[in-house]
Amino acid sequence: MASETEPEAAGPRIEIVGVSKAYGGAQALSDVSFSVRSGEVHALLGENGAGKSTLVKIIAGVTQPDSGEYLFDGKLVSFKSPADATAAGVGMVYQETSLVDTMTVAQNLFLGKEAPLNRMSRLNIEARLILESLNFHVSPTVPVGVLGAAQKQMVEIAKAIHRAATVIIFDEPTTSLTPEERQQLLLSLEQLRRSGAAIVMISHNLEDALEVADRITVMRDGKVAGTMPVSDAQRETIVRLMVGRELEFTRPSSPRQPRSKPILEVDNLVAANVKNMSFTVRPGEIVAIFGLVGAGRTETAHVITGAIKRRRLAGGQIRLNGRPVRFRTPRQAVRAGIAYVTEDRGTDGFFGHLSIVDNIHAGHLGKAKRLPFLSTLASRDAVARPLVERFGIRTLDPSRAKLVELSGGNQQKIVLAKSLTRLPKVAIFDEPTRGVDVGSIQEIHDQIREYADMGVGIVVISSYWPEVLALGDRILVARAGRVVAEFDPTEVDQERMTFAAVH
Numbered sequence: 208m209a210s211e212t213e214p215e216a217a218g219p220r221i222e223i224v225g226v227s228k229a230y231g232g233a234q235a236l237s238d239v240s241f242s243v244r245s246g247e248v249h250a251l252l253g254e255n256g257a258g259k260s261t262l263v264k265i266i267a268g269v270t271q272p273d274s275g276e277y278l279f280d281g282k283l284v285s286f287k288s289p290a291d292a293t294a295a296g297v298g299m300v301y302q303e304t305s306l307v308d309t310m311t312v313a314q315n316l317f318l319g320k321e322a323p324l325n326r327m328s329r330l331n332i333e334a335r336l337i338l339e340s341l342n343f344h345v346s347p348t349v350p351v352g353v354l355g356a357a358q359k360q361m362v363e364i365a366k367a368i369h370r371a372a373t374v375i376i377f378d379e380p381t382t383s384l385t386p387e388e389r390q391q392l393l394l395s396l397e398q399l400r401r402s403g404a405a406i407v408m409i410s411h412n413l414e415d416a417l418e419v420a421d422r423i424t425v426m427r428d429g430k431v432a433g434t435m436p437v438s439d440a441q442r443e444t445i446v447r448l449m450v451g452r453e454l455e456f457t458r459p460s461s462p463r464q465p466r467s468k469p470i471l472e473v474d475n476l477v478a479a480n481v482k483n484m485s486f487t488v489r490p491g492e493i494v495a496i497f498g499l500v501g502a503g504r505t506e507t508a509h510v511i512t513g514a515i516k517r518r519r520l521a522g523g524q525i526r527l528n529g530r531p532v533r534f535r536t537p538r539q540a541v542r543a544g545i546a547y548v549t550e551d552r553g554t555d556g557f558f559g560h561l562s563i564v565d566n567i568h569a570g571h572l573g574k575a576k577r578l579p580f581l582s583t584l585a586s587r588d589a590v591a592r593p594l595v596e597r598f599g600i601r602t603l604d605p606s607r608a609k610l611v612e613l614s615g616g617n618q619q620k621i622v623l624a625k626s627l628t629r630l631p632k633v634a635i636f637d638e639p640t641r642g643v644d645v646g647s648i649q650e651i652h653d654q655i656r657e658y659a660d661m662g663v664g665i666v667v668i669s670s671y672w673p674e675v676l677a678l679g680d681r682i683l684v685a686r687a688g689r690v691v692a693e694f695d696p697t698e699v700d701q702e703r704m705t706f707a708a709v710h
């Protein structure tokens with residue numbers, strides 16, 4: 208996005224010079240230099256594990272570098288905590304929200320900046336003004352825990368902007384947003400840039416970076432692979448810098464031949480935000496469901512897996528292998544052979560304080576009919592390590608590495624591995640590549656196709672149209688809680704799918 212001011216004319220607001228950082232012998236950053244100026248949007252791109260998160264955590268005071276310099280307004284600084292960085296004017300909007308689910312939206316917005324005496328009516332009014340100024344349609348009085356991923360992201364953004372940060376770091380800000388919400392966010396970024404804020408934006412969506420950034424820096428293997436003005440950036444060049452090779456989403460050369468008899472039948476399903484949802488899935492088939500946030504796709508998956516109850520009367524029917532089923536709990540669905548990969552990995556997907564091996568083994572135990580009398584490290588390794596290799600999870604020691612220490616792409620692969628320790632009959636992937644880099648996207652797509660080739664009935668819920676076109680044997684479009692269109696992936700494009708999802 209072209210800037211009306213010239214950010215190049217001013218000195219950097221923040222400047223990182225020759226910074227290195229290692230974790231337990233693994234080099235996360237190696238001699239990295241980076242800067243952002245006031246009135247500039249600087250996009251930071253790279254595969255998961257490239258070092259982007261470590262770099263912005265240093266900027267935000269979450270962690271400290273082993274070597275190198277950090278200059279703020281030309282002065283050498285050393286932030287020992289996020290509070291130090293916040294006090295200096297650095298705000299961070301994380302990809303995985305840091306909100307308190309039991310508090311209301313208004314309480315979260317003012318958390319840490321409370322007055323000695325607070326009136327909830329005043330907080331609600333001020334919060335509503337903040338949210339409406341950003342055109343975010345979120346009620347300030349509802350608990351954050353009932354919000355969807357997109358609305359939680361809006362609250363995180365509003366919280367950072369409310370604190371008047373002069374340097375704002377956005378970690379995957381558009382991942383969970385609808386096209387309308389994404390456009391509004393990008394307009395908000397433009398307003399912040401015009402006001403003189405220095406903005407760092409981590410994104411796996413190259414189109415976002417090309418549309419809104421002034422400069423783009425690409426990282427690979429803990430180093431800066433290249434920095435360029437957006438006017439010189441080409442999508443192919445950025446991808447090559449990120450992964451070291453050409454990469455495009457492709458469909459298999461020969462179409463898959465699923466069996467004719469459905470393994471999963473959803474007939475006139477009615478529940479919260481779901482109205483007469485109907486579709487079928489055959490063994491070996493990938494059914495991709497496209498739609499916007501609020502279309503009822505995730506709620507449908509939750510009803511199928513027993514996490515949400517459908518209406519007792521006139522609530523529709525779910526059949527598995529031709530037999531009607533009604534699961535009271537997700538555990539019953541798992542034991543029946545239905546695997547669900549959640550869209551919100553940070554909240555529902557894994558145990559952040561446990562190791563990779565323990566997380567995958569926990570998923571294995573959840574599918575067992577009987578729990579073992581004794582669980583040893585050797586038995587856990589025997590289950591987990593083949594899946595670590597199969598899904599290409601990058602770590603030095605799976606038995607020691609905690610999930611909170613890993614990149615988003617590796618976390619997502621672990622969620623997949625944890626959900627698929629046993630071969631299911633039906634696997635539902637809800638936004639399987641949300642917040643994942645382009646290299647890991649292709650790896651996850653290959654794994655989904657491999658399970659379909661083994662005869663598993665696959666449902667892929669995705670708002671990312673290249674993913675829907677690359678994976679789906681059939682494409683369904685959902686709107687307002689029902690399927691409104693079906694397309695052959697070889698005969699449809701983004702415009703037709705989006706039109707069906709909106710109109």
